[in-house]
Amino acid sequence: MNNSQFDKIKNGKGFIAALDQSGGSTPKALAEYGVPESAYSNEEEMFDQVHQMRTRIIKSPAFNADQILGVILFEQTMDREIDGKYTADYLADNGIVPFLKVDKGLADQENGVQLMKPIHDLDETLSRANERKIFGTKMRSVIHEPSESGIKAVVEQQFEVGKRIIAAGLVPIIEPEVNIHSENKEKSEEILRDEIAKNLDKLAEDENVMLKLSIPTKANMYKELIDHPRVVRVVALSGGYSRDEANEKLKENDGLIASFSRALAADLYADQSAEEFDAALKNAVDTIYDASVNKK
Template sequence: MQKSEMMNKIERSTGFIAALDQSGGSTPKALAAYGIGADAFANEDEMFALIHEMRVRIMMSPAFDGDRILGAILFEKTMDGEAAGQSVPDYLKSKGIVPFLKVDQGLEEEANGVQLMKQMPALDALLQKGGAKGVFGTKMRSVINLANRDGISAIVKQQFDVAMQIISHGLMPIIEPEVNIKSAERGGADAILQDELRQALDKLPEDKQVMLKLSIPEQCNLYTDLIRHPRVLRLVALSGGYSTDEACQLLAENSGMIASFSRALLERLQHSQSDAEFNAALDSAIQQIYDTSKT
């Protein structure tokens, strides 16, 4: 897939984006949910080898197809690995799936009700590496816990500043300021975020675009104006800890949003399943999420 083909697929095709980007802190939880406990690995290298095996099993499944999946977000170590004798980005593109790279390096401690991204002094080198390996875009995550205007404004400014750095490398940034779905101030946080994002988008040059990855809002269709904004290539939803059924039910109430699920995509998968059982469970989740995104 050439860049123009990837752009067209992300912008116009029906489907969703799979999030396969669990990193350091979230990897043990992902493995445990898959049926691999902490006693199965002695160090970080063994842990990442196990999560890579899980991801390769997912990517190589016949259920993981480019007809329903638009793209996949990768952790750096996954991007550096192989599937079926090819680099992971090349393998995904051979299946018609657009590769993205997670670039944030974790979160700062909470201040003003939010967690900013940690500084990324090596970002330019990572972006050059990702571009050389053929990824189309990137993803970076911040977290919003309270409806604090100053905190949310700081998150949006940081995200858009880094987005411009990513765009300068010819890559498409996915901006992910996640609103904590357990927040007691969730509705207010959603509303402030919507306003801050709209203002930031209005300031983008006319020849630049970003993607947005947002929590499913408490108020249905709150993000309609963001979906229609000319500076937004696509707006995708994270599952945020919801089950597959819950996430799909809520997403279906928000026109124009498509899924970019992680936990809700993988929750039915177990290490102990036979290949037939594994493929059937993955196919069931993919079809449910695809149908919801299509609707």
């Protein structure tokens, strides 16, 4: 593990950018960027298009290590290059810590939750991640209802996989997202907080994780998790909130920083000039950074 990167993620001021749209969500991300499905004829061309989008974001002067602590990458992005360097190397050389999305998507909803699909090639992926100088990983589950047994299953699966990631020398970002449209969102968050705390208490002193959580309904709901000695950092997903709404909610939570995807790229379009693109990205970065470091 890179100790300087660990210190930056644990103590640095800023946020983590999520550029990890996978095969299922890439067409929508490209469409929102202004690249319709008619612009590519197969999956390879689709991933070429999204890598161009991500490269444009990463190379923008608005995308800087003073405000952005790390970036979550999709597996194909990890294996591609920016200016002749593997993407993670390019980021690290510019002072930004690279993470990798390792989950394979969600299983069907059952018992109020969606577990992760099996990650059959996890060990091989983690080995490649180490070769590509990845610092940590991310994996996502979704909670729809306040089912105690369902949420317990989600958290236990996340920590079970997380321990394998730790054993490979990486820091896992555990992401049990609570659906922001859930009618009982706050109750789900209470159950989730308690289940995560139980699993954190079982970790050894040399086992550390990060958490990526929906911004809670009740401000500072996750403060005890943020303060837990086994937690490197707690980051928040935008989860479908607009950037302004996500930023306002984020400001109410001490110690919680952003890890936004859609809210980061919402105003970026393929047909913008370099000046327009960089200005739109700068506005997004500035406001998300402010919400991450300046609290009410």
